[in-house]
Amino acid sequence: MKIRLLLKQSIKDFESKKILYFIFMIFLAVGFCIITGLHSFYIAYTNKIDQAERTLSKIAFNNYPKFASSNKLNDSSFEGYIDKNDNIYQFVYKIIDSNYSKDLKIKELKNNNKLEKTIKNYIDFIGSNNGELLKYQKLSNNSNEFIIGQKLFEHFSVEQIKNIATTTRSISNNLFAEYILNSDLYKTYDHQLSWNSFYIGKDFLGSNDVNLTLLTDLKEFNSSQVFNKINFASKDRSMIIIDSIYDINKLSKDLKTKYFDKRNYVFVSPHYLKKYNLKLGSIYKFSYNKTIYETLILGSGYKADSTDENLVQNVLLSSKLYYQIILQNRLSKLVAFNSKITNNYIEFEKLLDKDFMSIKKGSSVFKNHTYTFNVSIRTRDQQLKIIILILILMVILIIVTFYFISELLIQNIKDKLFILKSLGVNKIQLATLASFSSFIPLIVAFIIGISLSFSMKSIFINVNSDTFSFVIPKFNIPIQTIIFVSLLTILMFIIFILTTSLHLSARKFSFQNALKSKTPNLLYQKFNRLIWWAKPNIRITTSFIFKNIYKNITTFLILIISFSLLLFSIQFTISITQSTNSIISRYKPYKSVKLTDNNLFYSTTINENKIYKPSYQTISSKEQLDELKQIKTIDDLVYMLINTTFNKQIVKNYPIDLKQYLLDKQFIHSIETSEFKDLIDQIVNKLDDFKSKNLNWSNRIDQLKQLIIDNQKTIQIEFNKIQNIIKEQRIVVANINNKYTNTKIALPVNFLFGKSVAFNSNKDYLSFYNDQINITQIIRNNKIEKTYLYTKFLSASYKDKLAYDFILKNNFINKNQLVKDSRTITNENIKINNEYKNLPVLNVVITNKMANYFSIKRNDILKLTPSFVDLKSDFYIYAKVNQISKKDSLYNAIYFDKQDYFNLLLEYKNHLNKNSLNSTKNNLKEQLETIISQINDDHTTLNNISFSTSSIPTNIRYFTIPIMSFLSFEYNNKFLNITNNTNSDGSQITNYWPEKNNSFSKVDSIENSAIIRLLKSIDQKVYNFEILAKILKSNVFAMSSAIKQTRNYIVVVMIVVIMILVLLILYENKKVIILLKSIGYKKFSIIKYFISGYFIGASLALLISFIIVKKLIEILSYSFATSYGIGLEFLLTKDLVLIGILVYLVFVVLVLISISFFIRKQSVTRILEQT
Template sequence: MKLRLVLKQSLRDFKSKKILYSIFLLFLIVAFSIITGLFSFQFKFEQYFDNMFKHAPNIAFNYPRFASSNKKDDDKFAGFIDKNDNLYKYVDDIFKNINKSEHEKLKKDNKLEPSIKEYIDVIGNHRGDLRKYDEIENQDAKEIGKKIFHYFCDEQIKGYKSTTRSFSKNLLMQYLEESKDKYKIHNQWLKWDHWATTLEDRYGSSRVFLETIPEIRDFWENKKDFDEKVNENYKFKNQVKIESQINVLKLTDQQKQSIKEQRYFFASPKYVKNNNLKLGEYYEFKTTVGWTNPMLLVGTCYSLDSIFEKDSSKEAHIFLPPNLNHIKYWINMIDIAFDSSIAKDYKKFNKLFLNDFKLKQPNDLEFKDHTLDRTFYDNKQYVVDAVKGKNILFAVNSGIPILMIFLVCVVFYFIADQLVKLQRENLSFLRSLGVSKLKLSLLTISSVIFPLIISLIIGISTSSFISQIFVDVVKNDYPFIWSNSLFSEKTAFLLIFISIVMFIMFILVTATKLSDKNLSIYSVNKSKAPKWGYKLFKKTINSAPSNVKIGFAFSFKNIYKNIVTFVLLLISFTTLFYSVQFNSSVKNSIESIRQAYKPYESVKLQNVLPVTYDASDLTNQETNNRKLSYSSIQTLDKINEIKSLEELINALLNTTFLGDDIKNYMISQELIHKIENTDPEQFINDLKNAIDNSKLDINDKQKEFMKKMIVDHKQQIISTDQKIIDFIKEYRSKLSLIDNKYDNPDIAVPINLLFGKTLSLKSKENSIASYWSHSLMYSSNISKYNGLTNDRFIKTTGIAVNSNDQISKNFALKDIEKEIKNRFKDSKTISIERFKVDKKTRDIPVLNVAATNTFIKQSGAGLGGILKVTLDKTFEFDQVASFPFVYIKIAKVYDKQNIYSGLYFDKKDFIDMLYNFNYLTSDDQKNVDIQVNDEIKNIIKPIYDGINNDGDFLNNTNFSKDELPINNQYFTLPIYSSLSVLNQNNQWTTGYNSESNGKQITNYWFPITERSDDIDADIESSLLVTYLKSMLNNSFNFNKFAEIVQKQLNPLTEAIQKVLYYLVVVSISISMILIILILYENRRTIVLFKAMGYKLKEINQYLIFGYVVAATLAVGFAILIVNHIILMLGSQFTDTFNLTLSFYWSGSFILICIIPFILFIVMMLILVKAFISKQSPKNIFQEA
């Protein structure tokens, strides 16, 4: 009977508070739907990433230089020295096993050791490339190299179908592979390179990337044979995640034959789905020689290399088994990297390795990028971008569900606490009737457990709608296919954990409220005695008006509920405000990109255009004959355009034989367009015909010599021409993003080539800002006068200003001089700063600069920070003991400039400091404060003299009002050498002429060595091709950049906007729950006031005063918390999107701050009025 009474009372409680429970249930459903949906998405996304990244190795050589112990005393060598002869012994053992008789013969003649070491030196200088043995002059060493090459490329792969053996083009990698125990290497990783990127398919994809995939055990008829041929670490070598695979038990004879012949492929899941491909069917791909034979689709997989597949660019990935018939394919394909058994840390492995190999000149710039301190995928920018994108998504996404968990727990605790209080009388009466505490606990728990269970079931069922919102953000960027349900074990464990926490909270509440003391019949309606502080305060306001005393009495009585109201509204408002503020901040930050660079639309920053060149010859000998590689012009009035092939030949003949200067010419976009559409072979013939048809006053010998030069360098010209054509096609596709008219191949791309001159326009009418930009290196280590020694220098871009050019100065260095104190002599931006160097406090000249916000984020420096800076590339090939640097101080920060990392500074002051105050200290001159190196002064002198004569000297950069930067339309070919056509004894020949100064085309030509075995590779690395490709680097259209960022972030902001609707429901639910609970607990007081004749307005005033204060404080603190969250996200956005988020008072944000607050107050007033109108003193002891 007592149990029946408990259940009856519980049902009555549900009925009496059905509105409260309905709203509470709605809140829990929405909250659990958000929590489940967002965390399900994150857990599944993390799982996909783990599948791709768990195979990535932690240690990798990026192909360093190395040498035998013969080089240990060679001061000019930079790389690893085989100090213990480990590599020598390794090669010796291999050669001995290959050809024992030859080994013994060389050993007997004392030729073995020097030959092997010479082989190691040559191969090591080519970063271990096994193919370079043919460059060895010592015939014995060359024969050893040949044997080693064929051993790795032929003998090693005989009889092996699987790719899990070690086949690399690198000698040092092979040595490490076979020295696993010595260096504690337990996992070998094979890095599979793309070996073709020009395939097409039948479905419109013009860029189908091919990757190789290790053999699949299921595809071997004899599994035992496979196991014998594959070592135990095979499972770690497979750098792809196979998602689905054909059923090997149901293969047809044709399919079995295709697999046996390796005519099969895997494809990325999205590629299969988008093109409606089917496993077990045959498909074709188009190569440069035509369509392939039909290949069998056997499964779907993805890898790190296929992590991005953009639908817009129609990129796709397929995976093929290795073809062992093509040896060259093998040695070009496979690199090796390693994992270490002692730690997931390359430094530990590095230490072991350096026990046997001495690292010489580790700070040599050419060697620095090839040391061990680089992780495997550092140079995989698309992988880095993918990780950054995922981290941004998680950072933005995580805030909402985490805040929602806190909100659910706090609401649940408050509900539990208030329900126990509201049922106190009933529980006391039931306890007096003999109902046990356990049954009373069940009674109270049932009031909230049932809504919790129902909300969990419905929330999980509807969570897929929330998950899909964020799946839509990334589904087009990744190769995997998202399943319909993302609910996982991790999500289930999370929900169970939350439920347990909530249950424990309720138990703690009921444990304290259901004590015998609290549930005594005598404690019903008993009030606690007032505290001493309250008595003192009441005595203080005793003479105050009655309404004031009553108001404060209400505030003290409800102070606990006011605090709870504050906490609940704070979390609710924070979640709501964050969603709106994030979108507002993104929108404002994108707009700030456009505004930060006004009135300019675009710029091309120069970072690879060299300032000076060695005019003596092309060797490494010392020289004091430094010359400038280019000069600046401000107009094209005196430049002759070359628009046709005939004009090109006339210009070449004029400048080669008649003394004209090729710097006065420019190859126009019309001729570039003709070259783009001319076959390279035909181009050669057209050049020779144009020479024959030339009407210039030159003799036949000169014409024949020019034609001979073309014939002798035919392959070189054809290769260069093809590289230019390839570049133009790529450049055209980039330009079409700015202006789609360039999609039409009949329209010439605006590429004009200048020789030794760079166009730096100046126009007051168009307010064109003109600068000198150059690659810089900076270091935060200011503690020593040590050049680059022991410093880690990082690259950035320097933008130098002519301080007399007010247009340029107002954009880059406006008012910077106002920030400078302790000015140095008559300089404009150099100050004297006092700081500690070499353990001694000194007064040092420092250049004051302005920095972009991206530079500040990159460097970790701040306003007032001091750094060391030097010019990049200027001194790299010179015989100087160290690199010069100057100290700089960041005097201004441009917070809105986030597109590029750069420093703005006064050009004259910078060169003056570099010339007169560069800091160099050699080992035997530790106490010299300032040492100016004569060699460095000689290198800088042409720049120093030029800038002192003309402030616009060397200007190579324009901030332009055009959509396409001026320096992307007029490109400078720098002077590279003094190689010239000379007349010696009435014979025309080529040689070096230090007085040529860029007058002939040969001064801009990259020479191909006679021993070159790969002209294409040499042309690829030539200055001509390098500088053409650099046109795409550091080119910025500010509006287009903003549009791209906006397009990237639109899916995310739209997702946040959709989640906002759910958060509005949560906020309204919280407000209504709070108001109803407030009314329930204050019911008797309200009825009492009503019986005493108080008006509704007065009751409202007393009742809601404390809650209005709580809501107001909640709004204020929520804004502060959101501001902090946005600031934390800012650095990640700068790193990923070059976009700095900042708190922004948008109209939508102001409204979202006001509306919930007003809505809470209005709802309270309306519900209070409705509640009071239904109350009567006669039913004060009845349930509400």
């Protein structure tokens, strides 16, 4: 068949059905646009993320075990890893021999055959300190082991920094870590450490910080060599990904000498470079700790572990700047790595067992830490799920619609095909002729769709522009996308050819079958016999339904997909809005809370006795708060120090107990705005003034004054830290309330000692006991999953109905199952050591976020260990997850009854092991009994947090410094001394310092005082529900905004699909409509008979699409709750229902109008022509 005939016939087809072809082409063009745009973004995005994520370490360690040399092989009392094969010894020996063999002392040890013994002794000492290289300073300066320790510390902590020449963060101050990282046995690579960051804006409550990261020293390379090195390194999973680099040869002589040669340059992230319009090869200034650093921007790049961190961008430093800014203050303890052998901790531990001998299995504190990057993973996963979902629905819609249009097109030309076949034209030529008419609109739509796809891709790039460290180009299409769309186009063309071939091969498409008379469908004949009693109009209607049943099903399927796409795009944004708003409604009228990390007890071991005491008391009313002595001036501070240091009533009208004081916000503001020298001078002058008026206390005043003067430098360092922390907290508080940006206004922060504010529950406050608890087992269907999780808990007394109902209202338990005198304790059969035991369990409620985050289900049994005892202890209880609080998605937490919790803690030994709790070596039993008694008398006992109607949480306004130690001053006329005192009750200032085993051994070590550690936690676990709702909205803004904009394209698709369906209906039933009109049927009757089946199909499609959208939202809800802290909920809102009905009515109206218009155009003459 000639090409001319094909073209001529195709043109005739176009002319006769130009409306159908035009709408068909629009549909395909928009479909290709959406599919190409989404797939292009998906590929570009995943390529960038995968390039980075493949480099991420899977194992990280920051709690190292004790270890020893082979000297301890026969020491059965040693708990830890023993270097049975002398591998650590050989590792240390090679370093010393290779780098320090010319050192005179090392030569001497070697010549006297003392080097091996010295190294092993050094390993024993450092190993007893968990491998911390810096601990060599505790050795005698004259010892041989001190020399070895000094050399190793220099090697690992100094030389590597100065001469770093890798793209990994391979610096550590731990000998065990260095051995693991450098041993061929473990085949590790990509070492990475934790890092600091400096602020260029705000932080969590709407901030933007810039990470500082060590980058390869590029001095010895030109640009092409750099790229070769980086590209090669990336194959080895380099942690640094270089995007672009300035040509070093183009640098001016001055810039090269002043900046490049001195290694004073940085790399910034591509996004940071674009956002702030920075230029490579230019000089810019950065600020860190109030110091301005002027540096050259040499190129752009980013860390593999920050590709997708919301509002976080990178500044990558050369080794010189990294050492100058970061490592001069701190060496990292966290080391993470990949292993070519395993990235699984359990398998890795097997390697350790081969390498070392462990006398006591399981005694090590060497724990698994999976180095995950939740922000990167969460954003990627959620966006890709939605993109994939829309892609799948669009592909299905295009293929299904295309198939049925192909059917229609073939049906409409079958008469011509039949005539041509009768004339001897073969099937291949006929199929070519039929397919040619669909080929042109398909190709045109493909070209238009590809061209428009950049707009679709831009939607997702634009709304995510502040999310990525990298930059995704808008105007390019990945080869994978071209292949995917091309294959889809080919598939559609093949579908058309196969559909044509099937029709041409059908038996009815023969001359003999064409002459046979047609009978009604067998199924219809049987059904018609069943409704013989029905009226004629009903029987006619059913006949039309049966005649069009194939097209009814077609309409039904296409509308299901179309409705689902549109309604999902609408419901998704509704669910996002509702979920974020539900945060406010869930906690209404309360606006904020700060969860605490304060342990219930402070403890110490004295003469093998473990002593516990409560670390705080509860203030439950404003009257109790008003009784505290407020420190507002320097005079108040000095008088407080005098009385609380010596625990004597030296100054009248000032308590001797530090717990009776409150450090007022005005005094804290004076610290924020004062100069250190002025403050010290005022304190010393006030002491002198007091001494002159109270000579009988002159010795004590001199002691205190001398203590301050002797430690002035240390106090100054600490003062500066406190001052900086307060200023940083101002940024946080100002994000809650803008007025605190004014530095003249005091921050609403007061400090209390050993007291925690938790006002009685009322319309303004909800009071709870909050602490941390450890989960060491999850038992499901009597199968134990060992784990090491920790989470928060909130508990309330049943006597406090407001608080109790807030967390435990839905904790329904059958009263017949309760243990006597309890409200939430039941007995459960639990399998322990292959034996079932009937044990009491605490029925608890967990938050939705915790359930999703830790994959905990209802009726799971949790083995809980209180935070105040060691995880290795056998002190624990069992809890049953009775309910999951679907409304609580902000934080991980367990809710339970306070009295039942402590009763179970006290009694659990009666069911498991009666020895430990009753041991004379600790007073824990007595403390628990006292607490239970106090709770029964006063339900506010132990409460330490309040949900508040204030925007700034109560526990920021009144920040607790808990009692941390038994350390007390002892004194005489000549000196002060510090010691453990079992009568300690938090009255002295030293009771708030950690003990000696926490490396704070001297009174003058104020730099490491508890207040610094605690001050840094002021803004931690702070929840302002209104601000968090806004933050969560901003976190999901990218997706919701993209979906909203994508909805416009979906609406176009929806309209075009409806038009196509209308045309399908008309073309399918044209002859029947003409026939009915020619025999005298009225227009209304024709419409009624004709469209009933389609309307039923559309109605069912709408209902089913609601169900499909509900299921899709439920599927996404789990991952959203895990990632963002908000679950998605399907809400059948008025808007959604109205839009669904509106779309349905659009379809109905278009069908009615089209058929009415078609019927009206059918005149008698036209009917005769058609017949």
